[in-house]
Amino acid sequence: MTDTIKSRIKEIIAEQAMLEPDQVDDDATPEDLGIDSLGLVDSIFALEEEFDITIPFNANEPDKSDFDISNMGTIIAAVQRLVAEKVA
Amino acid sequence: MNAKRAGKKKADTSRPAPPFDPLTRDGQRRVVITGAGTINALGHDVASTLEAFREGRCGITQLEFRDVDRLSIQIGAQIHDWQPQNYFNRQQILLYDKFTQFTLLAAKQAVAQAGLNFQGKLGLRAGVVLGTAGGGLNTWDDNYRAVYEEGKNRVHPFVVPKLMNNAAASHVSMEFGLRGPSFTVATACASSNHAMGLAFQMIRSGGAQVMLTGGSEAMLCFGGVKAWEGLRVMSKDACRPFSANRNGMVQGEGAGVFVFEDYESARSRGADILAEVVGFAMSSDAQDIVMPSAQGAERAISGALQDAGLNADQIGYINAHGTGTAANDKTECAAVAHAFGHHADRLMISSTKSMHGHLIGGTGAVELLACIMALRDGVIAPTIGYQEADPECALDVVPNEAREAQVDAVLSNAFAFGGLNAVIALQRV
Numbered sequence: 001m002t003d004t005i006k007s008r009i010k011e012i013i014a015e016q017a018m019l020e021p022d023q024v025d026d027d028a029t030p031e032d033l034g035i036d037s038l039g040l041v042d043s044i045f046a047l048e049e050e051f052d053i054t055i056p057f058n059a060n061e062p063d064k065s066d067f068d069i070s071n072m073g074t075i076i077a078a079v080q081r082l083v084a085e086k087v088a
Numbered sequence: 089m090n091a092k093r094a095g096k097k098k099a100d101t102s103r104p105a106p107p108f109d110p111l112t113r114d115g116q117r118r119v120v121i122t123g124a125g126t127i128n129a130l131g132h133d134v135a136s137t138l139e140a141f142r143e144g145r146c147g148i149t150q151l152e153f154r155d156v157d158r159l160s161i162q163i164g165a166q167i168h169d170w171q172p173q174n175y176f177n178r179q180q181i182l183l184y185d186k187f188t189q190f191t192l193l194a195a196k197q198a199v200a201q202a203g204l205n206f207q208g209k210l211g212l213r214a215g216v217v218l219g220t221a222g223g224g225l226n227t228w229d230d231n232y233r234a235v236y237e238e239g240k241n242r243v244h245p246f247v248v249p250k251l252m253n254n255a256a257a258s259h260v261s262m263e264f265g266l267r268g269p270s271f272t273v274a275t276a277c278a279s280s281n282h283a284m285g286l287a288f289q290m291i292r293s294g295g296a297q298v299m300l301t302g303g304s305e306a307m308l309c310f311g312g313v314k315a316w317e318g319l320r321v322m323s324k325d326a327c328r329p330f331s332a333n334r335n336g337m338v339q340g341e342g343a344g345v346f347v348f349e350d351y352e353s354a355r356s357r358g359a360d361i362l363a364e365v366v367g368f369a370m371s372s373d374a375q376d377i378v379m380p381s382a383q384g385a386e387r388a389i390s391g392a393l394q395d396a397g398l399n400a401d402q403i404g405y406i407n408a409h410g411t412g413t414a415a416n417d418k419t420e421c422a423a424v425a426h427a428f429g430h431h432a433d434r435l436m437i438s439s440t441k442s443m444h445g446h447l448i449g450g451t452g453a454v455e456l457l458a459c460i461m462a463l464r465d466g467v468i469a470p471t472i473g474y475q476e477a478d479p480e481c482a483l484d485v486v487p488n489e490a491r492e493a494q495v496d497a498v499l500s501n502a503f504a505f506g507g508l509n510a511v512i513a514l515q516r517v
Binding site: 039041044048049054 | 179182183242244245246249
């Protein structure tokens with residue numbers, strides 16, 4: 001289950017970054033992947049639609065949001081947590 | 089000021105032929121058109137649009153979009169074969185409403201024809217002013233449907249940057265690096281004439297060297313047409329301007345964009361000049377939110393002539409507002425008859441809306457192409473769909489077939505809901 005989520009997240013981010021999913025490393029930041037601010041909110045929207053979750057992200061306060069976008073690893077962990085909370 | 093202008097009128101209209109070719113008129117910079125682009129129901133570029141004008145071809149068809157069966161008006165001049173993926177990448181399509189897509193396509197054609205590069209200093213002296221009435225109306229429509237009808241609680245993050253009325257102007261500025269004055273004008277059916285008039289004034293006064301200008305509209309969606317239905321001014325079968333049996337307007341969609349350039353700049357680089365913009369005037373009826381006023385229209389027509397330093401008898405052709413509604417066409421003919429006196433019976437006036445439909449905020453831009461064709465090619469675009477003479481529209485409306493005629497100066501009329509009038513004068517260079 002979690003691996004499926006992880007690979008699906010990578011597919012979504014890779015599509016946004018116009019890369020192959022295996023080029024999206026866990027420690028890559030959105031900036032490393034060439035994803036700008038509009039690309040980031042578009043990615044978050046795509047993740048919300050894919051997993052039917054609501055991601056608590058405010059572009060004005062990205063550091064204070066309860067959704068850590070530091071790198072792919074933190075994004076994947078946060079999405080997995082939100083999906084788990086939804087199931088629970 | 090007016091007396092001074094009037095006093096100079098004679099000298100100006102008999103402008104000597106080259107080699108004496110002044111760079112200014114009345115001490116102000118001259119403005120010429122060096123590029124044109126369009127997409128509309130008649131064609132995806134200027135050449136195909138002008139060919140349709142010459143053939144008197146009608147672009148009005150059965151509308152095709154979601155929920156069209158719930159509309160009582162089901163015809164329009166729709167661009168049926170629009171494939172944005174042929175022009176834009178996936179990210180751009182996500183970010184551009186249809187009215188922006190149309191604008192960018194037309195702008196690229198116009199800039200390519202003008203042969204300008206804005207990367208250096210020119211970009212700082214260049215801007216873009218465009219007209220639109222509905223802006224990203226398809227984006228509003230799609231997303232209202234998603235949240236109201238489909239009950240969704242989330243919309244795409246680009247909804248606002250897609251739907252805003254200035255999106256097209258902003259993307260044009262970004263596409264070409266235009267770093268001077270840029271904005272959008274929304275005056276309903278006169279939007280693009282107002283935009284082009286302001287672009288003209290900015291160059292004439294030295295505020296800019298080059299302006300991309302014109303307008304676009306993409307209102308052909310369920311909500312867009314449903315709103316117009318409510319007003320009961322739409323025809324269910326055809327657009328027949330000036331014809332006694334006319335029964336309303338027919339909407340179109342698309343864009344027209346032009347490169348307006350300082351004459352000195354255009355001449356010094358040897359650019360092909362399509363026409364000179366010589367005059368512009370605006371007026372307000374200050375009467376009614378939908379019913380037009382002949383006096384208001386006449387003041388804009390006479391004002392454009394005066395601004396251009398042209399005598400009424402120098403105008404050979406007028407591209408009419410000519411919506412095909414009962415009210416507009418008779419009011420416009422009365423205004424023209426009054427403004428031109430006896431010469432009204434000698435000039436030609438046609439409504440190309442009979443072919444490309446009413447592009448609302450983009451209409452004046454597509455119609456300017458017919459003015460350029462008249463000046464450059466000596467071909468007057470017809471008013472098609474004309475069936476019965478109307479004594480209240482007793483002018484030469486160039487019925488049904490294009491006509492060859494040499495004209496040296498032309499006008500383009502636009503009279504908007506809200507009583508806002510904008511008339512542009514062009515002259516052959």
